[in-house]
Amino acid sequence: GEDVEQSLFLSVREGDSSVINCTYTDSSSTYLYWYKQEPGAGLQLLTYIFSNMDMKQDQRLTVLLNKKDKHLSLRIADTQTGDSAIYFCAPDMGRRALTFGSGTRLQVQP
């Protein structure tokens, strides 16, 4: 399978929480990132987690890391229509260049 896997699509209602999941194969990552790509725009770093952490919270964003299962998730609380975008999981896999997942398209319905 792919080195970094994500589900392709998630639809939620405005105000609900969104959870985007990511699994990866390489356990050597030091940092694991979440990037956001809005239509027609470049990639914007959303948040990241250091590999010795299990959880990181940053305002509406919560990142959970399960190193044993090589599973990363991004939770967005109180999801807004402006959160509609594609979200990419990107562990560093022990390299300076990042390996990107397939991206999860988040659609927020009013």
Added chain:
Amino acid sequence: SAVISQKPSRDICQRGTSLTIQCQVDSQVTMMFWYRQQPGQSLTLIATANQGSEATYESGFVIDKFPISRPNLTFSTLTVSNMSPEDSSIYLCSVAHLKVAGENTGELFFGEGSRLTVL
């Protein structure tokens, strides 16, 4: 953070021609990368642009097709040679900042991308 400018932002090209994309960064950076994002797909690393030496290419990408230059710490070019419709993609320049002890977390910064359509 780094401000990254790419030119052109978009272009429509004829089959068989070549196009050079420029990437200019507003500060010196240790590493520069070129990624490709095909329509509806994720980002795939093409190569690492090395200053003053040949780029390091990923599996499936070769210098003859994607020649890369990096004459200094703030500038790089990617050429897409002998284009075919399969080369229609967004090409993204990405940089990693100079590492400072105790600072920065190695994240990559991205340009807005160059959207190429090959007819």
